[in-house]
Each structure stands twice: as structure tokens, then as C-alpha cells.
Amino acid sequence: MKQKKITAPTTMQELADIAGVSRGTVSRALSDSPRVKEKTKARILALAEKHNYRVNQKARNFRLRRSGVVCVVFMLDIKSEQHMSDPFFLEMLGGIADCLAEHDLDLLLAHAPMTDVLELQDSRVFQNSDGVIFIGQGKQHDRLNVIAKSDTPIVVWGAPMPGQRYCRVGGDNVTGGYLATRHLLEVGRRHIAFFGDVSLPEIALRFSGYKKALREQGVKLDRRLQIDIPFEMQHARESIDELLNSRTKFDAAVCGSDVMALSAIATINESGLRVPDDIAIVGYDDIGLARYASPTLTTVRQNIRWAGRVLVESLLSLLNSQVVADTTLSSELIVRQSSGAQPGKNST
Amino acid sequence: MKQKKITAPTTMQELADIAGVSRGTVSRALSDSPRVKEKTKARILALAEKHNYRVNQKARNFRLRRSGVVCVVFMLDIKSEQHMSDPFFLEMLGGIADCLAEHDLDLLLAHAPMTDVLELQDSRVFQNSDGVIFIGQGKQHDRLNVIAKSDTPIVVWGAPMPGQRYCRVGGDNVTGGYLATRHLLEVGRRHIAFFGDVSLPEIALRFSGYKKALREQGVKLDRRLQIDIPFEMQHARESIDELLNSRTKFDAAVCGSDVMALSAIATINESGLRVPDDIAIVGYDDIGLARYASPTLTTVRQNIRWAGRVLVESLLSLLNSQVVADTTLSSELIVRQSSGAQPGKNST
């Protein structure tokens, strides 16, 4: 058995020796350069195949100064436990992964919870990737500005910010918040709560849209109805329970995410109230689950998978040293049962 | 502004020049070698910090012949669309990510759907990672054997197989299938269906456990009750609907995964029957959702996050050129409502 074994050439030089050509020619043949004769090319490729040779990627990355890897970082200022399974993140990740694959790039997941993004800059991950995509700004806008000055290009999903120096892609949060609220007003609600942590840029913008809608309809803003719920399930239940138990009257809520909305619906149901009869709910994001949950969820659609693509395309432009404009993707309201939708009123 | 700019040293040599020492000394200082004087070390570190120098990881990877990256591949022989959001995969991924982080390794996600794992071997991903973890064997046992011979170590989550030459970690599927079935028999069910694609090695083992339990109790195996449902939600609904509409009598089901079980419960509920009164259900995996779904799900627990750790530890041993034994993790039954559990009978 062992006698027949062909010692696999590990370096290009060895393959070159076998083929009786120079290293450079092998390199060009493998990368399909027009500078090498078709016949030679075919012969070298066949030999490579036969001897099971594969280029050393580490050497290649070094020489070419790129790795073909893009790093994705999910940023929220909370502990990491359940983040990765956040449906919003996953859908975005799916879009990003697909688009990266089309461009022959690989996806590196930054796993460590980041209290300070700047730490990332010192990490191997950062140095190793050709570019980094941040999902969410958390509360680290300024630090992102610092990172943007390094020579690893970054793209951020989030809200436009004053003094922002990084490439950003995001949804139209003001309009989203506005549409959600106006819808609830249109179906006759007047005591509309807003669930979401307004210290996060995106949520703050949605809140301003919410206020705008209320103002338009002459509904007075009730500060007790704005509840700072972080993006996590557990917190949602507690906070909403608290609100339900308080004497504050409310008959609807605009939520910072679909996950939060679904959690709110569950909590409300458990308390004996009914959605949407007693309390109407509007979510945000339009995750896949929104369509299948029961009741189906009225929400502000962000085309998440597409957003993933836009992020990648923007990053690629940056890698290509092109100037990339700030991008805001439009949002639309998707009316479903949870907000007391009348049949036939669904937009699409 | 521009005048004060310190030109950041990009190579170690430049930093060495600034510090007035040799490149080698800088390298040793940065890696905290005992061979360089503490004072010099401190001085170099300070200069590196001041001048914002960071080692070129690509050069480092090349020189050290490792990248610090471990690739995770989720393998099922179906198209990729929804895979990444499979809760089982995500929990496993979480365990893997945590453990990798502790060992200062990064996580690369292989995204492309693999019809043939061998393709992976030619891919940059493979060459670039120090090791690969496969979640599931799909139907590619033989190809995994081939890949195992390459010098990138691999570890596979799955079932033990005859002639297996790769390092494997998996649950105790026979016992799992047995426990699930025995439980249903104990609560009085006699027409127990088995939902799962028995052409997948793990499922096949669970099915043999199922058969064993039936045999023990003298219940005759009804082949019509074994339904090949792949690991996907959509298919589950269709197949189960079909079974419900057929005249085949059944009062319980052992499912190949919790996702499948939850999907089955939803389908059964929609058909007007009730779980567990009409049909009792047992899942497999004990994903987080099993505890919170309603009804809560009786299931065979695989400690998924821990399994992730075991996979990583095994891979690390391989990287350390140690021989790693095949590992089978024990499984236990977790009794909850979906199988008509009597209160107080819960194991823990």
C-alpha cells in the first residue's frame, strides 16, 4: 500500500519541479493567466489535480495582503448569551452570507461580547479580515469613528449620526416610527405606548417619528408610556407586566422590534387581556416569524436580507477604495392582525 | 493638523528602528518572551502603543502556519435557506463559539450549501482554518473519511459509523430513541409514530431505540407510522397533515427534533386534535424553546452547548496531534406537558 503513495507536493516549487517549469509559471497557470500557453496550463492543472496540490492560503494571503474574509460583529451593549439567536441578526447574517458567497468571500463571526469596540481593533479578527460589518451601533458611535480611520474598512448598520465618519447603511427609522404610530391612530387608538430604549440611536429616531404622528393628530405625548426596553425578551416581559399592573391607561403599543412585540403579545395574553382587542401591537423589522406567529404581527418592514446585501456591496466598494454614500433604505408598514387590521387593508 | 501626525510604523522593523533594537527583540517583546529584559520589554510595548503599531496577522499566520480560525460547517443535504436559524445549530454554535473564544480562536462560518463536502477541501475556507467542525454527517460519511486524511484536522458531530476514520462526538441516539418511546408506552400509548428521516445515521439509531422499546413491551411495529420527515419545518406540516388525513391510527409520536415536534404540535392543533390528550408528542434535543413553548415539550435532552465544548476540545487535542477517542454523550429524557406527563414525574 504505502509504496504506491505519491508524496504530495506541498509547495508550488515542488509542483513546478514535477512539471519541469518555473514556480512563476505554475502560479500563473493556477490563476489562469493569459501569459501561459493553454497547453502548459492544462498540463500543470492536471498535475496539480493528480498530485493533490493546493496553494498555501496563508502564504497567499500574506503575499496578496488580503484574506478573503469579512468579519461580522453584532453589537448591542448587553451580555452575549442569546444574541446570536436573535432572528433579526440571523436574517441579516443570512443576507450578508449569501452576498459574500457570491463575491467569493468568507464570513468570520466575532463572538466575544464587546464592551468597547476599540478592543476589536487590537484583536486578531480585525487584522485578519479584509473588512468588518457592524450590525448596530450600540452606544459606541464615537469609537466607531475612531475605528473607521484604521485601514480595515468598516460598514455599520444603524442610524445616521452627527459627525459620523464611517460608512453607514440603515432603515428609515423616523418614517417607520411614524407609520406604525399613524396606523394605530387610524384604527382609533389614542393611548399608544412606545417600547424601546431611546438611548439607542435607531430607537430614538423611531420615537421621533412616533411623536410626530401623535402631534399631527393632536394627541398629547404621555411620557409614562415610553418604556426603555432593551432588545431582550426577558426584560420585555418584566417591563410590560409592570406597565400592565400600573394604573397607566394604554390601548396600543409601538415596539422597537418584532421580538419585543411577540414577547409583549405573550405577556398581554397571559395577563388576560387580548391582542388586538384590548391592546393593539405594532412590531418593527418584519422578521420571518411575524408572518407565522399568532396573531400575525403588524410591523414595519425592513427588508433585512436585502439590507445585508447592501452592507456587503458597500463594503466591497470601500475595499475598492471608492467613496460610498450613506444609505437609507425605505421602510413600509405591513398590516396584519395584531393591530386590529381590517381585512383587505393590507399593504403590499 | 497634518504636521503633528506620527507616521505609524507598519512593520516590525520600523518599530525596531524607532526603539533602537533589532526586529527579533521587538518580536520577542511583543510575545512576552523571557528572553528580553523587562525594562526593554516595557519600553517597546509603550512605543508600540504610542505609535499604534499592530503586528501584521497575515505575515504572522504565514510564518506560524496557523490562523487561529476554526471553521464550522452545518451539514444537511438540503438547500441552505433556513439552516442558519435552526435553533439546534445555533445553540451548538453558541457553545462552540464560547469555547473557541476561551482558547483564543475565531470562528469562520462556511456558508455555501455543500452538495459534496469534498468541494470544501479545495476551498479557501478549508486551507485557511486550523481545523473544521462539522455539525451533522448528512449522508456524506465516506467523503468525511476522505477529508479526515488531509492535514487539516476535523471533528464531526454525528453518529458512530462502521469504518469511520474521523474524530466524532455525538449523543446516545439509541438510548434517546428508546427512552422517548418507553415513556410514551408508560403513559399508555400503543400507536406510536416515528417522525424522522431514517436514512440519516443519527435518526436511524434513534429508530432502532424506538423499535427496541416497542419490542420490550410487545407492541408490534407498524411501518406506516414511520414517516421520513427531513429536518425542515415545512415538510413536517405536510407529512403530518397527510398522516392525520389517512386512516392510520396513532396516539403518539417520537420526533427527530424539537423543531419537528413543535411543528407537529402546531399542525395537530390546527387539525382540531389536542396535544397531549389525543396525540402525545416527544421531541429530541431540548432546545431552549422546548421549555417555553406551549404546551412545554417533553424531549430527549442533548446538552447542546456542552456538546459544542466537547467538539472544540476534541479538535484542540487533534491540533495538538493527540489521539482522540470517539465520544458519546449521554442523553436523558425530560418530561414536560406535551407527552401527557403526570405532575411531579419530571426527571432532573
Next chain:
DNA sequence: TGAAGAAATACAATCGATTGCAATTATTGT
């Protein structure tokens, strides 16, 4: 047939950090 020009291939510098070994400097005991 021979020279000019094109096509194909060979040569060798280069990317930036690591590390064994050699050379230098510091420390110790007498």
C-alpha cells in the same frame, strides 16, 4: 534564411514576522 516582433517562460525580489544560533553585555565569585 534571417531578423523583427510576439509569445511563453524563467528569474529573483518581495511581502513581514519568527526563531535558532551567534555575539555581545552584565553579573558573579574569587
Next chain:
DNA sequence: ACAATAATTGCAATCGATTGTATTTCTTCA
């Protein structure tokens, strides 16, 4: 103060592929 030894630091080979330039080999046409 001087060996002998230990502690530091410097030197230079090395990892394996890419690519600009030089060189060789073919074509082509007069």
C-alpha cells in the same frame, strides 16, 4: 580585577506564493 557564566540582544534564514522584468523560444514575413 579577571575569568567564567548567565542574561540580553542581534543576525539572518525561513515560511510559500506573486509579479515585474529579463530571457528564451516561436512565428512570421521579406
